[in-house]
Amino acid sequence: MSPAPRWLRVLRHSRWARALTRWLGGAPPIPAGLWRHVVQAQPFLHRLEPGQLERLQLLCRHFLAQKTFSGANGLQINDEIALTIATQACLPWIHWGLTGLDWYRGFVGIVVHPDEVWAQREETDEAGVVHRWREALAGEAMQGGPLMLAWSHVRTASAKAQQGHNLVIHEFAHQIDLRHKSRHQAADGCPRLPNGFLGLAAPAAAQHWRTLWGQQHRRFVREVQMAERFGAPMPWLDAYGATDAAEFFAVACEAYTVQRARFGAEFPLLLPLLDAFFKHPAAATAAP
Numbered sequence: 309m310s311p312a313p314r315w316l317r318v319l320r321h322s323r324w325a326r327a328l329t330r331w332l333g334g335a336p337p338i339p340a341g342l343w344r345h346v347v348q349a350q351p352f353l354h355r356l357e358p359g360q361l362e363r364l365q366l367l368c369r370h371f372l373a374q375k376t377f378s379g380a381n382g383l384q385i386n387d388e389i390a391l392t393i394a395t396q397a398c399l400p401w402i403h404w405g406l407t408g409l410d411w412y413r414g415f416v417g418i419v420v421h422p423d424e425v426w427a428q429r430e431e432t433d434e435a436g437v438v439h440r441w442r443e444a445l446a447g448e449a450m451q452g453g454p455l456m457l458a459w460s461h462v463r464t465a466s467a468k469a470q471q472g473h474n475l476v477i478h479e480f481a482h483q484i485d486l487r488h489k490s491r492h493q494a495a496d497g498c499p500r501l502p503n504g505f506l507g508l509a510a511p512a513a514a515q516h517w518r519t520l521w522g523q524q525h526r527r528f529v530r531e532v533q534m535a536e537r538f539g540a541p542m543p544w545l546d547a548y549g550a551t552d553a554a555e556f557f558a559v560a561c562e563a564y565t566v567q568r569a570r571f572g573a574e575f576p577l578l579l580p581l582l583d584a585f586f587k588h589p590a591a592a593t594a595a596p
C-alpha cells in the first residue's frame with residue numbers, strides 16, 4: 309500500500325498533531341495552499357458559494373481520514389491526487405453534511421492507476437456459449453471495495469464536466485447504489501431511499517423511484533438506439549447509461565452533480581428525485 313498523503317502522514321506522526329487530530333475527531337485540517345490549488349484546478353467547483361466550499365472542505369477532511377489510498381502501476385499517491393479525488397467524491401453531499409459520508413462506509417480502499425487498465429471479462433450466454441473479451445477500465449466499484457480509478461481521467465474531470473461527465477462521481481454512485489445491498493446483490497439503480505423520501509412511506513417511495521427511473525431509462529435506451537442505428541441526434545447524457553439501470557443511475561448522478569440545470573432540462577422527471585435524494589435546497593417536500 310502506498311503511504312497516506314504527505315501532510316496527513318506528517319500530522320499522524322507528530323505528537324501535538326495526534327492530539328489535534330483527536331480533538332478534531334480524527335480529521336486533520338487541509339493546508340490552505342493545497343486546498344486553494346486543488347479547487348482552482350477544478351473550474352466546476354468555482355460555482356460553489358463560500359459556505360458550500362467550507363462544507364466541501366469539511367467533508368474532504370473526514371473522507372481522507374476514513375479512506376486509504378494506494379497507487380498502482382507505478383503511480384505515487386500525493387496530496388493533490390488524494391484531495392482531488394476527495395473533492396469530487398464528496399461534492400454530491402454538500403447539502404447533507406457529514407452524514408453523507410455514511411454512504412461510503414461499505415469500503416475503505418481506493419486504488420489509483422496512472423491510466424486505464426485492461427480487465428479480462430467472461431460471460432456465458434443463454435445458449436451456454438462462453439464469451440471472453442478484454443475491456444479498458446477507467447474505474448470500477450465493487451461491493452466491499454476497493455474502488456479503482458484512473459488518474460488520467462480524474463485529473464481531466466474539468467474538461468469533461470461541460471458534458472456532464474465525472475468518473476469519480478460515477479464510481480461512487482455505484483457505491484451509493486450498493487451501500488445497503490447484500491454481497492450477492494448487484495447494483496440496480498435503486499439505492500435505499502432516505503426516511504420520509506418525498507414525504508412517502510418507504511414502500512411507496514421505492515415504488516415511485518423504480519417506476520420513474522424505469523420509464524426514463526427505457527426512453528433513454530430508445531434515444532441511444534435511434535442515434536446509433538438510425539442517425540437521430542445522440543442524446544446529451546452519456547450513452548453508456550443505456551447499458552443497464554445501474555449505469556443509468558451512475559451517469560445520471562455524474563451529470564446531476566456537475567451540470568444540474570442541464571440534467572434537469574433533459575430529465576425533468578428525475579430532477580426532483582435526485583434533488584430529494586441529495587437534499588438540494590430546491591427539493592420539493594410535497595408528496596408527488
Ligand SMILES: [Zn+2]
Pocket residue numbers: 478482555558
Ligand atoms: Zn459504471
